[in-house]
Amino acid sequence: MSECKNIREQFALLLYGELKFDEEERIDSHLDGCPECRAALGRQKALHDAVDAAAVTPSRVLLNRCREELAELLPREKPASSWTLWWHQIGANWKSQFLKPVGAMALLAVGFVAAKITPGWNVSGGLGSMDLANFGGAQVRNVATEPDGRLRIVFDEKRERTISGSRDDQQIRALLMAAAKEATDPGLRAQTVTILVGDANEADVREALAFAMANDENTTVRLKAMEGLERYTNDPMVQNALAHVLLNDPNTGMRTRVIDALTGHEGQELDRQMVGALQELMSREDDHDVRERARQMLHSIKASAETY
Numbered sequence: 146m147s148e149c150k151n152i153r154e155q156f157a158l159l160l161y162g163e164l165k166f167d168e169e170e171r172i173d174s175h176l177d178g179c180p181e182c183r184a185a186l187g188r189q190k191a192l193h194d195a196v197d198a199a200a201v202t203p204s205r206v207l208l209n210r211c212r213e214e215l216a217e218l219l220p221r222e223k224p225a226s227s228w229t230l231w232w233h234q235i236g237a238n239w240k241s242q243f244l245k246p247v248g249a250m251a252l253l254a255v256g257f258v259a260a261k262i263t264p265g266w267n268v269s270g271g272l273g274s275m276d277l278a279n280f281g282g283a284q285v286r287n288v289a290t291e292p293d294g295r296l297r298i299v300f301d302e303k304r305e306r307t308i309s310g311s312r313d314d315q316q317i318r319a320l321l322m323a324a325a326k327e328a329t330d331p332g333l334r335a336q337t338v339t340i341l342v343g344d345a346n347e348a349d350v351r352e353a354l355a356f357a358m359a360n361d362e363n364t365t366v367r368l369k370a371m372e373g374l375e376r377y378t379n380d381p382m383v384q385n386a387l388a389h390v391l392l393n394d395p396n397t398g399m400r401t402r403v404i405d406a407l408t409g410h411e412g413q414e415l416d417r418q419m420v421g422a423l424q425e426l427m428s429r430e431d432d433h434d435v436r437e438r439a440r441q442m443l444h445s446i447k448a449s450a451e452t453y
Contacts, residue, residue: 148175149182156189285324288337296321296340312344322353325370331363338366342373351377355386364396371399375406381416388422397432404438408445420448427451 152175158164159172176183287299291309298320299307310317324337338357344350351374358370371390377383391403404423407415415423423439427450430436443450 149179152176152179152182153185153189156186159186160190285320285328285333285337288321288324288333288340290340298324312340318344318350322349325353325357331361331366334361334363334366335369338369338373342369345373345377348382351380351383355383359386359389359393364399367394367396367399368402371402371406378406379414384416384419388419391422391426397435400426400430400432400435401438404435404442408438408442415446420446424449424451 152172155164155168155172159169164172176186285298285300287297289297291297295309295311296317297307297309298317300320308316308320312318312321321337321341325334325341328334328337334357338354341350341354345354354370354373358367358374361367361370367390371387374380374383374386378387387403387406391400394400407419420443423443426439427436427443430439440450
């Protein structure tokens with residue numbers, strides 16, 4: 146009976162082709178003499194085929210809930226636990242709490258993929274460690290301004306919730322910054338950044354805008370974030386993000402806008418990173434207009450156009 150139990154725990158891996166050859170041989174040998182396990186494998190294979198054929202479209206609320214459950218379960222696993230036991234524990238837990246077997250197994254796969262889709266941040270200076278008050282940006286679904294000037298935000302927790310408040314409300318601000326960083330809808334990110342621009346005098350808002358300017362995949366969002374930061378080019382953190390844009394943004398207009406923002410504040414002191422970025426730009430920029438603007442900027446601050 147113990148042997149049958151061990152064999153049946155391997156069925157999921159067998160059907161997904163994850164077992165080594167000798168492990169498959171051991172299972173085949175056992176199945177030749179065990180009709181009960183052959184029947185159990187048949188039932189498992191039918192479930193496997195049903196999962197492959199099913200078109201599962203889970204709601205955002207349910208998917209968030211399943212991902213949270215997965216995150217809670219992972220730390221409990223001991224290093225010595227087998228992958229099979231891990232799969233069995235999670236599958237059994239989800240089946241008992243949320244869905245029938247087919248839905249539970251399908252959502253496990255969906256949750257794994259969704260959990261890996263998170264934007265990165267590769268600019269030094271501390272922005273990557275921003276704490277967004279425990280709100281995930283992907284939870285924000287809609288942001289709207291009400292007639293009285295208050296903001297209305299729709300977001301998912303374990304269930305959909307709606308809260309209202311002014312931009313000074315810390316919870317509202319945390320959700321806005323989370324949406325600017327992680328919302329999957331570029332239109333929502335652009336709308337949120339536009340709202341945040343009005344509070345760019347606050348350091349935490351400038352951090353959120355700098356993140357969007359340097360990291361967002363949508364040019365419109367990056368441009369709107371830069372518009373909110375143009376008055377704060379003397380901030381070292383903003384200069385850090387601007388230097389990143391200058392050397393890494395694929396859009397020529399964005400690179401031009403950085404230099405124009407710096408030129409519009411003549412007399413300000415540029416940090417070494419920004420000066421170095423302008424010098425490096427001179428050696429690798431293909432656009433003649435951008436390169437000429439960079440040269441004029443370096444000349445205005447009496448810096449060499451060459452790197453040493």
